[in-house]
Amino acid sequence: MRSQFSGDALVHEAERLGPIHVTTGFEAGAIEVAGVGDGGDIRVSLAADPISGDVQWFFFRVSGIAGRTARIVVENSGRVSRLEGREQVPDCWTGYRPFRSRDGQDWVRCDALYEDGTLTIPVPPGADTLWFAYYPPFPxxxxxxxxxxxxxxxxxxxxxxxxxxxxxxxxxxxxxxxxxxxxxxxxxxxxxxxxxxxxxxxxxxxxxxxxxxxxxxxxxxxxxxxxxxxxxxxxxxxxxxxxxxxxxxxxxxxxxxxxxxxxxxxxxxxxxxxxxxxxxxxxxxxxxxxxxxxxxxxxxxxxxxxxxxxxxxxxxxxxxxxxxxxxxxxxxxxxxxxxxxxxxxxxxxxxxxxxxxxxxxxxxxxxxxxxxxxxxxxxxxxxxxxxxxxxxxxxxxxxxx
CATH class of the missing domain: 3.40.630.10 (Zn peptidases)
Incomplete structure (x- = not known):
């Protein structure tokens, strides 16, 4: 499932490199796309569960990134709620490293930075398509x-x-x-x-x-x-x-x-x-x-x-x-x-x-x-x-x- 500039996929037109696609049209896919900046920032938000509004899980694919210097910027990371009695415990993003895959099957950890309510995940050079997930999916x-x-x-x-x-x-x-x-x-x-x-x-x-x-x-x-x-x-x-x-x-x-x-x-x-x-x-x-x-x-x-x-x-x-x-x-x-x-x-x-x-x-x-x-x-x-x-x-x- 893909659509241009809306829903679960966004296409950013670039004359030389072509479009970037961010897709969630598969089982357990979840992210909301805000936009793609000229500098290569792919801005997304965690998708909220219906009624409860819980946010945490993400699983999406990015394609068309070959030859670019790009970052995934999760803009609403700070919305994640915390259980009572954990004030002395680091939040979920501190010390956390997301998972990345080249084929959606084999997963490795990747670096990320959490500052001021925003989680940023660098996109490594060399690959044109990558999957990202909060934890490896169990389909x-x-x-x-x-x-x-x-x-x-x-x-x-x-x-x-x-x-x-x-x-x-x-x-x-x-x-x-x-x-x-x-x-x-x-x-x-x-x-x-x-x-x-x-x-x-x-x-x-x-x-x-x-x-x-x-x-x-x-x-x-x-x-x-x-x-x-x-x-x-x-x-x-x-x-x-x-x-x-x-x-x-x-x-x-x-x-x-x-x-x-x-x-x-x-x-x-x-x-x-x-x-x-x-x-x-x-x-x-x-x-x-x-x-x-x-x-x-x-x-x-x-x-x-x-x-x-x-x-x-x-x-x-x-x-x-x-x-x-x-x-x-x-x-x-x-x-x-x-x-x-x-x-x-x-x-x-x-x-x-x-x-x-x-x-x-x-x-x-x-x-x-x-x-x-x-x-x-x-x-x-x-x-x-x-x-x-x-x-x-x-x-x-x-x-x-």
Whole structure:
């Protein structure tokens, strides 16, 4: 999809070099074009989610830049909102490096400068076409391929919970056989579409869980009843939203009392959870500001118990042993709230089912533990963390009830 001087594409005519195109006409594409200056500045703005107005995610292609000295200038970067209790934490752009690709498939980090509410990304010489993204996209074709690999294992089967507002299937991967006494383990990702690291995390987790040569994966697939929802918000993922679904609803603020019209995805998942039961739940997300992986547990819910606190500590200690990128010393930011927000999935699930429910947050930037100066917290590291997470699940699986 392209148009001249409007919408998701802009054409800047230059007698010698020809037009520059800025395009978002593909899955998850998102940016608004303000103009192209004579000096080569390509001025854009982050696109706001409908109703909520959330801004953060961007994914676009620039072509016609060969032979030019150009910069991407994101003019409304300063509009990004912050969570409470983070006044002492650097904002999302400080220390952040975007991703760039020559083919839309293989991604590298690139430099950027954030000053006075504007993010500037230099365009390197030599290429005529480049893709830019806040984090490497995890397209629905990759989601489908991941499910296809899983379904090659006879222990896995696919269920469709229902349809989203845009008419897409809400897919649940069921692993294992239901038997009395088996722990019910739920794993979810991508309530927030922009947090694509959750897709790579579940891809790594499923890769180990269903690898017949991996003893731990095979053990968990045999002894647990697993429910995996890799993409809770397929509409938002396809549309290129930051945090909301097709109806403008932040699904991770809908769990206490979901509106069937605005958050049908949450209604469908809650109904299925109530029909099956939950003994453990993990909800995977990404955090834009903090340079570390952190976990949240059921520590502030109204019915909190010493049993749940002990289970969370066991889980977190096992995760610490399994992956050096995570440390208990990197806590939930701002300290624990007095009471849990039951609109959030991990809190609602813990309270509803009296179970261990864990929030996982992975960084968009890098980890200050074992940093990678070249790629930061990359899709490969997300997948490796998913692979290692089976160690922590195994540490608590026998004592969840």
């Amino acid at each position: 629905m074709a990759r989601h489908t391929a991941m499910l296809g690999r899983a379904l090659a294992n006879p222990r896995a089967r696919l269920e469709v919970l229902g349809q989203t507002p845009d008419g897409h299937d809400l897919e649940l991967l069921r692993i294992g056989t239901p038997e009395r006494g088996k722990p019910k383990v739920w794993l979810m990702g991508r309530q927030h579409p922009s947090e694509t690291m959750a897709g790579y995390f579940i891809e790594g987790l499923l890769g180990r869980l269903l690898d017949p040569a991996d003893a731990l994966g095979r053990h968990l697939a045999e002894t647990c009843d697993l429910f995996v929802i890799p993409t809770v918000n397929p509409d938002g993922c396809r549309r290129g939203h930051t945090r909301t679904n097709a109806r403008g609803m932040n699904l991770n603020r809908a769990w206490a009392d979901p509106d069937p019209e605005r958050a049908p995805e949450v209604v469908l998942i809650r109904d299925r959870m109530r029909a099956e039961g939950v003994d453990f739940c993990l909800d995977a997300h990404g955090d834009e500001e903090l340079p570390y992986v952190f976990l949240g547990g059921p520590l502030e819910i109204p019915s909190r118990t010493a049993r749940l606190s002990g289970l969370f500590e066991t889980y977190a200690r096992a995760m610490e042993r399994a992956c050096p990128a995570y440390r208990l010393a990197d806590p939930y930011p701002g300290g624990a709230p007095a009471t849990a927000d039951l609109r959030m999935a991990w809190n609602w699930v813990a309270e509803e089912f009296d179970c261990l429910s864990v929030l996982l947050e992975m960084p968009f930037k890098d980890t200050h533990r074992q940093p990678d100066p070249e790629m930061g917290w990359s899709p490969a590291r997300c997948a490796a963390f998913g692979w290692a997470t089976l160690e922590a699940i195994a540490a608590v699986a026998g004592s969840l009830r």
